[in-house]
Amino acid sequence: MSKSRTPSIKMVAERAGVSVATVSNVLNGKPTVSADFARRVNDAVRELGYVVDLGASRLRSRKTQLVGVVVPDLTNPMFASFVSTLEHLARLDDYDLVVVSARNDAEEEADRLRKIRAWRPAGLIVIPCDGAFAERLPTGFFAPVVLADRIPDAAGFDLIAVDNGPAAGAIAAHLDGQGYRDCMVVGSSLSISNVRERWEGVRAAVKRMHVEMLEIGIDDANGAQRLEERLRRRPLPGALFSLDHGTTLLTYRTMAEIGLSVPEDLAFASFDDMEWMQLVAPGITAVRQPIEEMAEQAWALLLRRMTGSAGKPVTRRLRCAVEIRGSTPRSPLEEAGNVKLGGKKWKLQDEPYSPE
Amino acid sequence: MSKSRTPSIKMVAERAGVSVATVSNVLNGKPTVSADFARRVNDAVRELGYVVDLGASRLRSRKTQLVGVVVPDLTNPMFASFVSTLEHLARLDDYDLVVVSARNDAEEEADRLRKIRAWRPAGLIVIPCDGAFAERLPTGFFAPVVLADRIPDAAGFDLIAVDNGPAAGAIAAHLDGQGYRDCMVVGSSLSISNVRERWEGVRAAVKRMHVEMLEIGIDDANGAQRLEERLRRRPLPGALFSLDHGTTLLTYRTMAEIGLSVPEDLAFASFDDMEWMQLVAPGITAVRQPIEEMAEQAWALLLRRMTGSAGKPVTRRLRCAVEIRGSTPRSPLEEAGNVKLGGKKWKLQDEPYSPE
DNA sequence: AGCTTACAATAAAACGTTTCACCAGAGTTT
DNA sequence: AAACTCTGGTGAAACGTTTTATTGTAAGCT
Incomplete structure (x- = not known):
């Protein structure tokens, strides 16, 4: 009976008795709309359970608040934690995330990268499978890329890793x-x-x-x-x-x-x-x-890049x-106890790091 | 200098000297195109590194090969594994996945559900935070939903869980x-x-x-x-x-x-x-x-629903x-050894399960 | 009263695709 | 040779938005 189709902005406009442009203006918080009309629109939106179609919205506005994340393996707790932190941060900045895992396979990574490109992301955060990552990055891709955890063979990428x-x-x-x-x-x-x-x-x-x-x-x-x-x-x-x-x-x-x-x-x-x-x-x-901090740094860096900060590629080491625990006691079977050497907090190294 | 903009189908058409319609036909494997034209198009695609814009494609074709996945916590290895399996299966059937985690928070789950709706997914697989899931499902959402692992208070959902x-x-x-x-x-x-x-x-x-x-x-x-x-x-x-x-x-x-x-x-x-x-x-x-099998069953069920299979909601128990390991030996300090009781393979219960 | 300003709302164009209706030309049937 | 049917290709409409340009109206000036 009922038109069981997900509601569009047109239906909202009809129901509120206004034009679609007005609905759009209300939804995007444009200030040029009267309180009365805004109320009518909001009512209609609520009644219909209308939610904007991201695909269409993005297509027209060309503002894609979307970043792709590629990790080698989601079942590795390190990477899961990395993704989870990233997801949280992205949400705070009102970005969406498309997460894919490459299952530790370079070919699959290449495939996933191609696919993720179809989403037209504004940026990419990648933990690459291996050093040959650069070759797998599709041509004609102009969004900023931040690599994490693993260093690529080719230079020219932003990188967040640990020491x-x-x-x-x-x-x-x-x-x-x-x-x-x-x-x-x-x-x-x-x-x-x-x-x-x-x-x-x-x-x-x-x-x-x-x-x-x-x-x-x-x-x-x-x-x-x-x-x-x-x-x-x-x-x-x-x-x-x-x-x-x-x-x-x-x-x-x-x-x-x-x-x-x-x-x-x-x-x-x-x-x-x-x-x-x-x-x-x-x-x-x-x-x-410091896996969470790695995610934080990666996000911060990508965000800067996406909002237009140019400049030479950056490498940061955390x-x-x-x-120290009981599995490494003093050598000749002498008990060394559980010395806790850790406890110092993570700290970003300010100096550029050179492994050689 | 170079038009540094991600290439569109129009540019491909220009370069190949054909119409956009022809490019589209080639890319979607329509059989009505000559080998010669197909080659020209494919060459242009390769040279430009063109990849279709999913947003636009979906918008026009109304075929959304996309499903949303909501889990309470990605850092829980169970759920990570669930998602990872799902991702693999989806890929085989040529679906995309949008994965979000609710961070064990009902309100955030509701928020994520609303957001995921903006993607216009063809279906949803959800491990709900708690029993009140049904109330958080946005109105005006008509795609099939398969719940996993946890049982909602309200009836009417497909469900895959364990015994x-x-x-x-x-x-x-x-x-x-x-x-x-x-x-x-x-x-x-x-x-x-x-x-x-x-x-x-x-x-x-x-x-x-x-x-x-x-x-x-x-x-x-x-x-x-x-x-x-x-x-x-x-x-x-x-x-x-x-x-x-x-x-x-x-x-x-x-x-x-x-x-x-x-x-x-x-x-x-x-x-x-x-x-x-x-x-x-x-x-x-x-x-x-059997977490992987849970994912498999959930996917299979959702796929059936998405391809139009109607019928009463189904509940399956795996x-x-x-x-049995050493942590539960015979009671009065008597060593029981490491009896291995497991090893039987997972098996789907054929009978409908009733917890009461 | 006329003439400008300012404001609120809208119609229409545009985004990158797919699809539909159509067309030109070649072959096939009468 | 006229009337069909294929065949391979195209122009244009449509999808659900946002944005730009335009309209209509009311208020503020001389």
Whole structure:
């Protein structure tokens, strides 16, 4: 019976007995409309449950309060938190977000980027799958892009990341200082820039300790098997340092399956601090990243770019905190207790950061 | 110098020396266009990096391959996983997704729903904040809605959820069978339907064991304090059963802080199985929800509705698996070992489910 | 009273697409 | 050869908005 179609501005105008232009003016808060007419329009809007059609509105006004967000994997708690913060901030500034995940696949990322372009976003925030991101950015795309967390091979992008090198170095120095003589460093892939930076940070920081690197890939059964083989071989390294969340999960589980216990058989530390790392006994020494602040900085930067601020690409490094816990006690089976070294607040480094 | 404006279909037409209608026909795979013209158009498209404007396309064609997704909290791994699966499925069917989170706030959910409406989605998948969802659904909204995970107070919606009652009951029966005489059940709030169903499932399943319920709210410092007080009071309950993810995290941490150990001081079980629950020692007995399948079912159902299938609202319950681990051994300090009761695959219940 | 100003409201154009009706020309049937 | 039917292509209308230019009316000046 009833015209079951979502109401348009025309229906509102009809019902209020005014022109569509007037309705539009009321809805957009133009001051040139009388109180009486405004009331009539608002009544009609309420009665019909009218909501503007964003597509049409955007098309005509050419003002697109919309930004695209691309992350490698939504199920990674780090990225989920990143997106969630971003969403909140965007809302405060009255922007909409289109979020997509690339499922850790470069090709899918390229595909998603092309698709997101169809939305005509005013800007983009991307955590790229790998360094070759620049090649995947579609041609003919003129909106500002802010990269986060991972560094692209090509220069020319705004970037917000953490001080991977120094933070990983701090863990390495800690292990070194606790008296460990050799440390195995495990990470998904050195082709991911922050893993690479962390590994380099480790190498730069160690004094006496011997370090070796093991790449196990991302979702790679083969890599998992290599890890297990190494953990079964003797002698074991004195300490294990895992460079990213996925790797930590895999490593910790593998150790448990094999029957290795932390810290009796080997010490263990992780880049990326997750909630459960305080729940296991002993707690796991970890680098905590200021993920919310990363989102805040990324948003602030993109907002500046979208509102016309030109200028050279900016790189910002945020400082990580190190949480020392029971998984890395003094080396020769001597109990060191739960020294809390963290607690200092995040702080933006003012100096430009140069990893080399 | 160069017209730095994102290319439109008109520019493509010009460049290819054809009409815009022809470009549109080529892009939409209409068969009535000669190979020669198609090539010219495709060349122009590639050279300009043209991508269709979704807003305009949708506006004209009125075919909106778009669905909105609303979840209470993106940082909850369950929901993140739900969204991620959904995103994948949508892509396969060539739909776009607009995802928003309500941050556990009913008012914000209402706001987000209104906003999402402006996108003119063809359908909605919602995990509602609470039972009063129906009141927040904007008027004049005619797209199909599929609810997931939580049951609304009002009838009339399609719903995909898990068998909260029986699953929680299975845990309760297990504790009962292990010889515990009293069990404290902790949950965020009985106003959330699945928490309520789980609690009712517990009460229905216990035979000899005495159970008491403690609500601690969601992000409620007051509730956390009540929990701590209870855990310091003696006598302790023999077992603790936590009914949702957030509560489990809080409870487990609180126990550790107070110095209570599982299972020596009390047994512990959780609804919602998280990765770390296998990593702590002993592992935590938990109900594992088929979250991916929930997403699959929700998507399949919505797709059917969007393609015109009418009919009465459907309710589906998916079966959970129970993972028995070391945190719930035989009662009087007797080691029960790590019996693995799970492993059966998820299975859709064919019978309509009635909680009463 | 005339003549300008100021204001409130509107008609119509425009945004980038898709779709519909139409057209020219070539082939096919009488 | 006239009358059809295809075939591949196009101009123009339409989608739901916002914006610009225009109109009509009332008030403020001489």
